[in-house]
Amino acid sequence: MIPHLPALIFLLPFAAAISMPLVSLVRVTWCRGLTLGVLVSMAVLSFVLCHQVVEYGPFHYPLAGWPPPLGIEWVADGLNGLLLPILASLACIGVWYASPTVVDGKGRVYYYTLVLLLVSGLTGILLAGDLFNIFVFLEVSALSSYALVGLAGGRALISAFRYLILGTLGASFYLLGVGHFYAVTGTLNMADLAERLPSILESKVVITGLIFMLIGLGIKMALVPLHGWLPDAYVYAPQSVSPLLAALVTKVALYAVVRLLYWVVSEQVIGQELPLLLLSSWLGAVATVVGAFLALSQQDLRRMFAYAGISHIGLIVMGVCVDNPTGFAGGIFYLINDAIMQAALFAIAGMVMYSHGICEIADLSRIRGHMPWTLTALIVIAVSMIGIPPSGGFFGKWYIILGALEASNYLVVAAVVGATLLTLGYFVKIFERIFGEREPIRGGVQAEGPLPMRVSIGVLAGSTLLLGILSDSVIRLILDHALPR
Amino acid sequence: MVHAHDSLIVQTIGRVLIPLIQLFGIYVLCFGQFGPGGGFVGGVIMGTSLVFAILVFGLRGLWQRVVFRVIRGDGVGLLVFAGVGGLCLIGGGEFLNYTDLPLPGIEGATRRFIGIFLAQVGVAIDVAVTALSIVLNLADSSSET
Numbered sequence: 050m051i052p053h054l055p056a057l058i059f060l061l062p063f064a065a066a067i068s069m070p071l072v073s074l075v076r077v078t079w080c081r082g083l084t085l086g087v088l089v090s091m092a093v094l095s096f097v098l099c100h101q102v103v104e105y106g107p108f109h110y111p112l113a114g115w116p117p118p119l120g121i122e123w124v125a126d127g128l129n130g131l132l133l134p135i136l137a138s139l140a141c142i143g144v145w146y147a148s149p150t151v152v153d154g155k156g157r158v159y160y161y162t163l164v165l166l167l168v169s170g171l172t173g174i175l176l177a178g179d180l181f182n183i184f185v186f187l188e189v190s191a192l193s194s195y196a197l198v199g200l201a202g203g204r205a206l207i208s209a210f211r212y213l214i215l216g217t218l219g220a221s222f223y224l225l226g227v228g229h230f231y232a233v234t235g236t237l238n239m240a241d242l243a244e245r246l247p248s249i250l251e252s253k254v255v256i257t258g259l260i261f262m263l264i265g266l267g268i269k270m271a272l273v274p275l276h277g278w279l280p281d282a283y284v285y286a287p288q289s290v291s292p293l294l295a296a297l298v299t300k301v302a303l304y305a306v307v308r309l310l311y312w313v314v315s316e317q318v319i320g321q322e323l324p325l326l327l328l329s330s331w332l333g334a335v336a337t338v339v340g341a342f343l344a345l346s347q348q349d350l351r352r353m354f355a356y357a358g359i360s361h362i363g364l365i366v367m368g369v370c371v372d373n374p375t376g377f378a379g380g381i382f383y384l385i386n387d388a389i390m391q392a393a394l395f396a397i398a399g400m401v402m403y404s405h406g407i408c409e410i411a412d413l414s415r416i417r418g419h420m421p422w423t424l425t426a427l428i429v430i431a432v433s434m435i436g437i438p439p440s441g442g443f444f445g446k447w448y449i450i451l452g453a454l455e456a457s458n459y460l461v462v463a464a465v466v467g468a469t470l471l472t473l474g475y476f477v478k479i480f481e482r483i484f485g486e487r488e489p490i491r492g493g494v495q496a497e498g499p500l501p502m503r504v505s506i507g508v509l510a511g512s513t514l515l516l517g518i519l520s521d522s523v524i525r526l527i528l529d530h531a532l533p534r
Numbered sequence: 535m536v537h538a539h540d541s542l543i544v545q546t547i548g549r550v551l552i553p554l555i556q557l558f559g560i561y562v563l564c565f566g567q568f569g570p571g572g573g574f575v576g577g578v579i580m581g582t583s584l585v586f587a588i589l590v591f592g593l594r595g596l597w598q599r600v601v602f603r604v605i606r607g608d609g610v611g612l613l614v615f616a617g618v619g620g621l622c623l624i625g626g627g628e629f630l631n632y633t634d635l636p637l638p639g640i641e642g643a644t645r646r647f648i649g650i651f652l653a654q655v656g657v658a659i660d661v662a663v664t665a666l667s668i669v670l671n672l673a674d675s676s677s678e679t
Contacts (some may be wrong), residue, residue: 053623053628053629056623056628056629057623060616060619060620060629063616064613064616064620066609067609067612067613067616068609068613069609070606070607070608070609071606071607071609071610073606074603074606074607110628111628112628112629112630113628113629113630113631113632114627114628114631114633
């Protein structure tokens, strides 16, 4: 069974997704149990895969038994071996969190089917060993996220349509780039491309292809000038959907960029002949500062968190693009952290909306005294978002800054510090509303929200602290196993 | 709900053509093993014949309920496909490696032949049911699905 793990991890959610409409014919209430069961077993298998990769080195899985340059290959190495368990566990927590808010009837079947399809698409992107398969699974995950955003109806449909147009544009750009690469090399396999590309890198076809792919993936991961689709989509999406989308979709697109930059176009080449990494780190610096400024000016809680996510995408891009192992490890570590923090932020915003009907920051003073545990979790997440020592966020930023100093890229250092101050600014804005006004607490009822929501928010907040405490060993894991060659 | 076409000519020609179209669809599906054709094209032709039948003879009452139940199962085709691949996993090979299909008494090349054919049948079912469900949803988006 062990050598087939990559296929099994993908097939579990996929088979469950396509059989979900049939299961719902028997009994609609089984959908939730089936989804949770599948996601839990997927998480267990991914942890086993991660252990295997760390112990015995990367997996290469030729689908249908055809060897790589001709056939389709799935690769599980240190990088995706580390990210797969995070993806599966976050999907588990997200689905469990959402279980009280999922409407009955037809919507329930749609929700669980689409979530499983989304997860299998993202798994496919992580495992794909060739560029075209990344495109296929980008589309699988994107199509299900458009539908998930639109599930709420009303205004969500407009933002889902906008997301659809921009997302399809991004995927088309990416496909165009893949076409350019295929035209000059005749191969799509990443390892094969990495051997053939260096000799023809002066070719304009390769350079335009690379730029097309980066623009396409930039739209998918909402890098700042290309982020227009994200805030509306996440704000109007149902509460059950936005934690999942915010945690997973943009991060996996960023993973695809990392794969492309370091595993396909080899590192020495982009370091020396094209200033691509330097350029990307500048883009990341702009993204993180602009995103944080935009977050500071928002009045809606979820919109502020959406811009916070955009700002942190820039931070991760800077980390992976400073071109040394320290920065790379910091970036990947921050990616894991950011996935958890985004899930937690949208989960908290969703629960505040579910229990008290509040979505404006101005109304937040009403929850003081009513949701003590949620506020504690929010404070923990804020500590991690700002980057105060015991939390995971601090260590991520710390290693990114160390890497930038090592590369003497002082713009990045300035951008990280600036973004940190702005992050402090927008959390002060939230906490000032909650704790600032000394009006008496009305009523004695504590309304925290249903149990699954409370527990999953607690788990998410706890795991950011845990990541901070375990940061040394996680960073060592990344440095030892997940670095490009 | 789709009403039946009221022209006698259309109904008579439909009655003659639909079985022929379906036969041709099955032929294309099977011929895919030797030349141009296969699951997708065969599925499109089968789906077209079903859509044609609904347009000519209408869809109401019991049949409407049955059809709307059937299109809930548009994942069955994919399940057949994934199931054949999964059987290869059980047989000890990679996903979709038909040489390891656990069929007793049948050798390598024949196993590949059968494996690919079963996967193509899955694709054909999926394409046909998807075509049907697109048309039904466009025809009447307010009716119960």
